[in-house]
Amino acid sequence: MIGGIVTLGFLGAGGFYIYKDWNRNSEAADKLNEIYGTLKSLQTQTPSPGNEKIDNTKIAKEQQQQLLAWMKSSEKFFQPIPSIPSGSISSETFAGALRRTVDAMQHEAESAGVLLPPKYDFSFSAERALVKFAPGSLEPLAQQLGEVRAIVETIFSTRANALDGIQRVRVSEDDLAGAQGDYIDEHSVTNDLAVITPYVVTFRCFTPELSRIVSAFATSTNMFLIKSINIQPAGAATSAPDAAGMPGGFPPGALPGMPGQMPPVVAPVTGKGGLPTVLKEQLLRVSLEVGLVKLLPKS
Numbered sequence: 001m002i003g004g005i006v007t008l009g010f011l012g013a014g015g016f017y018i019y020k021d022w023n024r025n026s027e028a029a030d031k032l033n034e035i036y037g038t039l040k041s042l043q044t045q046t047p048s049p050g051n052e053k054i055d056n057t058k059i060a061k062e063q064q065q066q067l068l069a070w071m072k073s074s075e076k077f078f079q080p081i082p083s084i085p086s087g088s089i090s091s092e093t094f095a096g097a098l099r100r101t102v103d104a105m106q107h108e109a110e111s112a113g114v115l116l117p118p119k120y121d122f123s124f125s126a127e128r129a130l131v132k133f134a135p136g137s138l139e140p141l142a143q144q145l146g147e148v149r150a151i152v153e154t155i156f157s158t159r160a161n162a163l164d165g166i167q168r169v170r171v172s173e174d175d176l177a178g179a180q181g182d183y184i185d186e187h188s189v190t191n192d193l194a195v196i197t198p199y200v201v202t203f204r205c206f207t208p209e210l211s212r213i214v215s216a217f218a219t220s221t222n223m224f225l226i227k228s229i230n231i232q233p234a235g236a237a238t239s240a241p242d243a244a245g246m247p248g249g250f251p252p253g254a255l256p257g258m259p260g261q262m263p264p265v266v267a268p269v270t271g272k273g274g275l276p277t278v279l280k281e282q283l284l285r286v287s288l289e290v291g292l293v294k295l296l297p298k299s
Contacts, residue, residue, distance in 0.1 A: 078194075078295050079221045081150050083142035091132045094142055098124060101145055108156050115162035115204075122148055123168050126178030137172030144168055144197075147292055150222060151201055158212040160205040161283065167200040196291045198227065204234050204285050213288070223293035234283040 083089075085097040102121055109116050121128045127141065148166055155163055167184045170176070175183060188197040205213070210231075217224040 078223045078293065080294060081143075081146045081222055081292070083139070084145040084149065085142060089138045089142050091130075091138065094133065094138050095127075095131050097142070098127060098145060101149060102128065105149060105152055108153065109163065112156040112159050114156050114160055117165065120163075120165070122152060123166050123178075123182040124148075125182055126174050126176075127172075130174060134173035137174060140171035144171060147197070147199070150220075151199055151224075151290070154216045154220065155201065155203055155213060158205075158209050158216055160203045160209045160213065162204040164202040164204065164285070166202075169198060190296075192296075194296055195294045196225070197294065198289060198291050200287060200289045202285070202287045204283055206281055206283060210284060210286060213286075217290060225291040225293060226288065227291050228289040230287040231284055234285040 084101050085093050102124065105122055106116065106120070124145065127133065133141065148168065152163060152166060165181060167182060169186055169188060170183050184198060184200050186198045188195050190196075203213075214226065214229075217226060
C-alpha cells in the first residue's frame with residue numbers, strides 16, 4: 001500500500017514537470033514562429049536586409065559612413081560670418097564698429113569703381129547716429145553687419161557698375177525708425193539643421209559682371225542660396241527702393257562717372273559679308289534675393 005502511494009506520488013510529480021516543460025516548449029515555439037514570421041516579412045520588403053549573397057544591412061552602414069564623411073567635407077562651405085564687432089558687445093563698441101565698417105565699405109566701393117547712393121549706410125541708417133540701442137538687439141545687429149559686409153564685398157569684388165541698395169530683416173526695435181527701403185518683410189527660417197536669413201541686394205551691371213556675381217555667391221565659403229533673381233533694363237521703371245525708400249537709387253541709365261546719362265548704344269556695323277552686326281550690350285538692374293545658411297551649434 002505504501003509503495004503504491006509513493007509510486008502514485010512520483011507519477012503525479014513527473015506529470016507536473018512534463019506539463020510544465022511542455023508549456024514552456026509551447027511558448028518557445030510560439031516565440032520562434034513569431035521571429036520567423038518577422039524575418040520572412042523583412043525578406044519580402046524592398047529593400048530587404050539581404051541574404052547570404054547581399055548584406056543590405058552592411059551596405060546601409062557603409063552608406064551611412066559615406067554620408068557622414070560627405071557632411072564633414074561640406075562643412076567648409078558653411079563657414080560662419082564673424083559678427084562686427086566680435087566677442088563681448090556694448091552699445092559703445094557696436095556704435096564705433098558700425099561707423100568704421102560703413103566708412104570702410106564706402107571706400108571699398110570707391111576703390112572698386114562701384115557707384116553708391118549718396119551717403120549710403122548699407123541698410124543701417126536707423127542705427128548710424130545712435131549711441132544706445134534697444135535691449136537684446138546688439139548681437140543680432142552685429143551679426144547682420146558682418147553678413148551685410150560679406151554680401152556687398154562680393155558685389156564689389158566683381159566690379160559691378162553700381163550698388164543701389166541692400167535690404168535685411170528687422171531684428172531690433174530701432175529698425176522701426178529706419179527707412180522702409182532698408183528692410184524686407186520676411187523673417188529668418190529655422191529647421192533642424194540651420195537658420196536661413198534672407199537678404200535682397202539690388203545692383204547695376206552688364207551680363208559678364210552678373211555671371212561673375214552669381215558664380216561668386218555659388219563658390220563662397222559662406223553658404224549663400226540664390227532664391228530669386230529679377231533682371232530688367234537699368235532704364236526701365238522699377239519699384240525697387242533705394243536707401244531713402246524711394247524708387248531707384250540713381251537716375252535711369254546712370255553710369256559711374258556719367259550721372260544721368262544713358263549707356264551708349266553702338267550703331268550697327270556692316271560686316272564683310274554684307275550682314276549687319278548689332279552690338280547692344282545693355283546695362284541691367286538686378287534684384288537678387290539670397291538666403292544665408294548658418295548651421296545650428298552641435299548639441
